[in-house]
Amino acid sequence: MTIAQQHTIDQQQPIGEWIEWLAGFGKTEDGGVTRLLYSESWKQAQLNLQQVMIHKGYEVRFDEVGNLFGRYSGTVDPASIILTGSHIDTVQNGGKFDGAYGVLASLIAVHQLYLQYGPPKKTMEVVSLAEEEGSRFPFTFWGSKWINGQCSLSDAHELVDSEGISLQRAMVEAGFGEPIPQAKSDELIDAFIELHIEQGIILENKQKDVGIVSDIVGQRRYTVQFSGESNHAGTTPMSMRKDALRLAAEFIMFISEQSEQLDSSLVATVGRISVSPNMPNVIAGGVECSLDIRHSDDSLLDKFESIINQFVQAAKQKQMEMELDCWLKIKPVHLSDTHVELAYKQAEALGLSYEKMVSGAGHDAQVFGATCPTTLLFVPSKNGISHSPEEWTDSKALEKGVELLKSQLYALAYE
Missing domain, CATH: 3.40.630.10 (Zn peptidases)
Incomplete structure (x- = not known):
């Protein structure tokens, strides 16, 4: 042509x-x-x-x-x-x-x-x-x-x-x-x-x-993985669950609230999420989501990442596992x-x-x-x-x- x-x-x-x-x-x-x-x-x-x-x-x-x-x-x-x-x-x-x-x-x-x-x-x-x-x-x-x-x-x-x-x-x-x-x-x-x-x-x-x-x-993009335990939705008491989706929901609220408190110009976005086994009558055993954070000050991005890592450590106290993988880091x-x-x-x-x-x-x-x-x-x-x-x-x-x-x-x- x-x-x-x-x-x-x-x-x-x-x-x-x-x-x-x-x-x-x-x-x-x-x-x-x-x-x-x-x-x-x-x-x-x-x-x-x-x-x-x-x-x-x-x-x-x-x-x-x-x-x-x-x-x-x-x-x-x-x-x-x-x-x-x-x-x-x-x-x-x-x-x-x-x-x-x-x-x-x-x-x-x-x-x-x-x-x-x-x-x-x-x-x-x-x-x-x-x-x-x-x-x-x-x-x-x-x-x-x-x-x-x-x-x-x-x-x-x-x-x-x-x-x-x-x-x-x-x-x-x-x-x-x-x-x-x-x-x-x-x-x-x-x-x-x-x-x-x-x-x-x-x-x-x-x-x-x-x-x-x-x-x-600057931009940082992460893949965040939450590991819990799949179990029956009807027979597992709420207090005994290791619900990966609940932990992911708490994380999304956490990063939204913390970004607003830290700096009004800091933005944090979860834009993609997948759930396993993704069935209506099964507690989610695994969740994976994206996280995108952006700000013009690299030191503030470092600070926010350390706040996120505090949440990761806190998850272990609930006998849950989280992994945070930063795959893109643009200054x-x-x-x-x-x-x-x-x-x-x-x-x-x-x-x-x-x-x-x-x-x-x-x-x-x-x-x-x-x-x-x-x-x-x-x-x-x-x-x-x-x-x-x-x-x-x-x-x-x-x-x-x-x-x-x-x-x-x-x-x-x-x-």
Whole structure:
């Protein structure tokens, strides 16, 4: 499938039309998008974006894992790269805007700057990142972690999807996964800028045009297992039960109450739970649930984890067993003060109202923010809905985000 077969995109078309075009790759019956890493819809989206970049005069390349890059080389300092973009993968039956908006906005903004001002002083590069969501494989930020040297091709052998297909196999079948010989380079990512929908309701409620992010929260995800004793629901007295589900219920109430008491910005979520044997007339002998905690202060996350461990120890006094397995630990990231201040000034110059924000969701900017000066910009989300076919942002709001992105790119690449 080529760009001509799917839709013809012109730089003058509103970004809303670009988003509708990209949503055609993986479109679901109820208007959502399913574009999982290395699926056919993901592959066609990346290949068509490649054709758009070529058509617009970008120097285009893929890396080993399928990250797509389009650049305009700098005339004064070409080894310094101002990188901008986001991801194109989605959750199952997700929205049109998450990730895709940042990729398309970057493509538009960089191209418009090039047409208006000619080649930049520093290299401007747009990236369509291979993956961020972790929807197909139990690994998040595969694309950005690859760029920043935080993962390798060997990691792909151990990771499998729900059908038992390894990340390595899926990558090879999509046409990637082979080392690309590259000469040693002195190129350096001088800055990364990501434009994204908020995926929350703050900007809409406060009627702000844009959000400028100062910090991205740290995340810890756990698998929690409760072990009791299955027994007859009718003949076992309440005082003699080892009910794993009751213990799990007490735990859920405990973490909810403790998080609110510890800090109003701390969030703790149990989103998945399974019960064994899961029968109406049998006391639950085993329960497994997820736990997701987030905050911008890593020491506070440590403190909350120690509070959780107190509950684990208390469970043993009831002759019950609990295991807490932390399988994801992402540190909070404080973004570049200099670039955040620059974004404030640019928003004011453009007449845009803005909100200084802490991002409660993880983004690729979190990975880049640990290695280079990084900016994360938000535009409002209608009703705060995301990861859903109902995800929506008004075209005027999208365009305001593009204007702020252009201003930031101009300051970093041209001045």
